[in-house]
Amino acid sequence: MDKTSAICCRGLVKDYGALRAVNGLDLEVRAGECFGLLGPNGAGKTTTVEILEGLLPATGGTVEILGHTWSSGADSLRQRLGVSLQETNLPDKLTVEEILRLFRSFYASGPDAQDLLDAVSLTDKRRTWYSKLSGGQKQRLAVACALAGDPEVLFLDEPTTGLDPQSRRQLWGLIERLKAEGRTILITTHNMDEAQRLCDRVAIIDKGKVLALGAPRELIQSLGGTEVVEFTCDELVEEGSVSALPGVHAVKRGPDGLFLTVEQLHKTLPLLLSHLQQTGRTLTRLATHHATLEDVFVNLTGRQLRD
Amino acid sequence: MKSITRTVDPQHPLWQLTLMRWRIFVREPAAVFWTYVFPLVLALALGIAFRNRPPDPVEVAVQTAPGAEAWRDALAKDPAIHVHWLDARQAHDALRSGKVFVVVAAGAPRTYEFDPTRPESRMARAIVDDALQRAEGRADATPVKDRLVTEPGSRYIDFLVPGLLGFNLMSSGMWGVGFVVVEMRMRKLIKRMTATPMSRAHFLLSFVLVRAIFLLGELPLLLAFAYWVFNVPVRGSLLLIVAISTLGSLAFAGMGLLIGSRAQNTHTAAGLVNAVTLPMLVCSGVFFSAARFPEIFQPLIRALPLTALIEGVRAVMLDGAGLAAVAAYMAILLVWGAVSFIIALRLFRWQ
Numbered sequence: 001m002d003k004t005s006a007i008c009c010r011g012l013v014k015d016y017g018a019l020r021a022v023n024g025l026d027l028e029v030r031a032g033e034c035f036g037l038l039g040p041n042g043a044g045k046t047t048t049v050e051i052l053e054g055l056l057p058a059t060g061g062t063v064e065i066l067g068h069t070w071s072s073g074a075d076s077l078r079q080r081l082g083v084s085l086q087e088t089n090l091p092d093k094l095t096v097e098e099i100l101r102l103f104r105s106f107y108a109s110g111p112d113a114q115d116l117l118d119a120v121s122l123t124d125k126r127r128t129w130y131s132k133l134s135g136g137q138k139q140r141l142a143v144a145c146a147l148a149g150d151p152e153v154l155f156l157d158e159p160t161t162g163l164d165p166q167s168r169r170q171l172w173g174l175i176e177r178l179k180a181e182g183r184t185i186l187i188t189t190h191n192m193d194e195a196q197r198l199c200d201r202v203a204i205i206d207k208g209k210v211l212a213l214g215a216p217r218e219l220i221q222s223l224g225g226t227e228v229v230e231f232t233c234d235e236l237v238e239e240g241s242v243s244a245l246p247g248v249h250a251v252k253r254g255p256d257g258l259f260l261t262v263e264q265l266h267k268t269l270p271l272l273l274s275h276l277q278q279t280g281r282t283l284t285r286l287a288t289h290h291a292t293l294e295d296v297f298v299n300l301t302g303r304q305l306r307d
Numbered sequence: 308m309k310s311i312t313r314t315v316d317p318q319h320p321l322w323q324l325t326l327m328r329w330r331i332f333v334r335e336p337a338a339v340f341w342t343y344v345f346p347l348v349l350a351l352a353l354g355i356a357f358r359n360r361p362p363d364p365v366e367v368a369v370q371t372a373p374g375a376e377a378w379r380d381a382l383a384k385d386p387a388i389h390v391h392w393l394d395a396r397q398a399h400d401a402l403r404s405g406k407v408f409v410v411v412a413a414g415a416p417r418t419y420e421f422d423p424t425r426p427e428s429r430m431a432r433a434i435v436d437d438a439l440q441r442a443e444g445r446a447d448a449t450p451v452k453d454r455l456v457t458e459p460g461s462r463y464i465d466f467l468v469p470g471l472l473g474f475n476l477m478s479s480g481m482w483g484v485g486f487v488v489v490e491m492r493m494r495k496l497i498k499r500m501t502a503t504p505m506s507r508a509h510f511l512l513s514f515v516l517v518r519a520i521f522l523l524g525e526l527p528l529l530l531a532f533a534y535w536v537f538n539v540p541v542r543g544s545l546l547l548i549v550a551i552s553t554l555g556s557l558a559f560a561g562m563g564l565l566i567g568s569r570a571q572n573t574h575t576a577a578g579l580v581n582a583v584t585l586p587m588l589v590c591s592g593v594f595f596s597a598a599r600f601p602e603i604f605q606p607l608i609r610a611l612p613l614t615a616l617i618e619g620v621r622a623v624m625l626d627g628a629g630l631a632a633v634a635a636y637m638a639i640l641l642v643w644g645a646v647s648f649i650i651a652l653r654l655f656r657w658q
Contacts, residue, residue: 175462
């Protein structure tokens with residue numbers, strides 16, 4: 001394993017009875033990078049992260065965090081990691097500051113409560129009960145708790161799920177600052193914008209396996225085109241009949257019709273329309289967009305991420 | 308944030324955890340009520356319901372018949388006897404419905420009608436016969452004198468206060484620890500905390516510690532209330548009562564942890580708490596003496612932590628017992644506390 005890797009796992013397997021939640025997963029997160037685990041609900045993201053965090057035992061495979069394993073170095077590792085679980089319900093009737101003091105007391109060193117409050121912009125809420133915070137404020141507090149030990153590695157499991165767009169952007173700003181401080185961040189999400197904006201590299205995960213790995217831009221480029229055309233017709237259109245059109249890189253059947261990946265929309269779209277007209281099909285839906293990580297997932301699995 | 312100096316916070320995690328439990332408790336009005344106010348309300352209600360009253364008069368019916376007037380007049384002279392002058396049928400009905408305890412019927416010999424399975428009837432027969440025999444000239448073989456004893460320390464309320472104290476320590480310990488632990492597990496708070504370097508022993512110990520702190524409020528409140536309102540005495544050492552109660556509190560906190568160590572949801576936890584506390588509530592002598600149960604169950608009942616706690620406190624409070632007399636009770640509590648804590652630490656489900 002590379003010396004500069006902060007998180008490394010090989011052949012990770014986790015079974016829940018007969019169900020295999022993680023199925024031979026390999027990951028390597030380099031020190032200082034922001035790495036995204038991207039996948040639909042039930043893909044095994046949270047299970048993987050909780051194994052990496054030392055909260056769940058793996059059925060098989062090896063895990064090394066900062067060069068240590070959980071079996072030998074758990075106590076010293078915990079001092080160097082920060083964790084934000086997918087759902088954390090902190091005590092309703094404790095104030096923001098009391099919660100931060102509690103979490104800070106578990107670590108040998110770290111910023112004091114005031115610094116943590118400043119870092120997540122909750123200083124004016126310091127005497128507010130947890131139950132009275134908004135969703136975004138609760139998530140920021142969860143991140144602040146994860147920062148209580150001034151961690152080298154930060155695990156953020158779906159930090160923005162369920163938040164309104166403004167709170168989400170505020171949290172992204174916070175994560176970008178943490179990244180700029182040189183921390184290694186592992187973030188799970190099923191939000192494409194989030195992964196594209198924050199992550200240096202992402203692993204697309206489905207059914208407990210890594211389907212694709214790389215920088216978001218590389219993954220999108222691997223589609224061969226940067227524009228996507230989605231359409232549905234009154235009658236079935238064969239994939240083969242449109243894949244031969246000039247400028248079409250890939251065709252995939254999705255839940256609502258066909259997805260074409262094209263390089264230049266203005267050249268390929270007119271050809272597609274006339275082809276459909278000649279073959280006697282009538283369009284019932286047509287949409288185009290810039291290719292995203294979502295399209296990478298659709299291209300790999302034929303399913304949408306948010307299914 | 309890396310540039311910020313790494314100042315060492317002087318606050319110890321065990322203290323912070325205990326503080327957390329304390330804050331959550333005092334910010335929950337219902338918890339404060341059940342722990343501090345409810346026992347006082349219960350003591351007040353039961354103290355009033357079972358207060359000592361002057362003895363009820365003995366209700367006697369004398370059947371109307373020639374010659375029975377003399378009996379009626381003789382009985383009426385005794386202030387402890389209340390005489391009804393009824394015909395045979397009325398007298399029989401009054402006896403059957405419990406309005407009178409005994410009927411004096413004319414005839415040769417004089418007949419007492421009563422139900423021997425009713426204790427008050429048997430007593431009434433003895434009192435009535437005694438009064439009539441005396442009026443008819445019977446002399447006592449040996450002169451005797453009565454000294455009446457109705458003093459604090461031997462009334463029902465005196466018996467009840469140590470029982471309520473034990474009951475309160477048990478239920479607040481079991482619910483306040485067992486139920487709360489499971490609630491924290493359901494909220495994934497335990498999982499979140501185990502993702503930090505927090506010591507697991509500190510986490511469990513904070514529950515036990517905070518129970519000891521609550522006790523310092525519960526105990527003086529109930530004892531002072533009982534003293535001011537009902538004049539319930541504390542004959543032995545107050546310090547010894549605090550010591551027994553502390554051990555009791557720790558025993559129940561340990562048992563609460565054990566109950567909460569595996570349960571995945573609060574329904575299971577509530578069922579377990581009830582399954583453990585209700586039998587003790589009945590058997591351990593909270594409201595009536597545990598000695599009423601058959602001899603064969605006594606060793607079992609005496610080994611229960613609630614019995615040990617209540618009997619220990621009762622012995623010190625009411626009989627002024629010393630350390631030697633209650634050491635066995637304290638040992639029982641210590642064993643319950645230590646064994647449950649150790650098992651809980653091993654069984655505890657952290658995820």
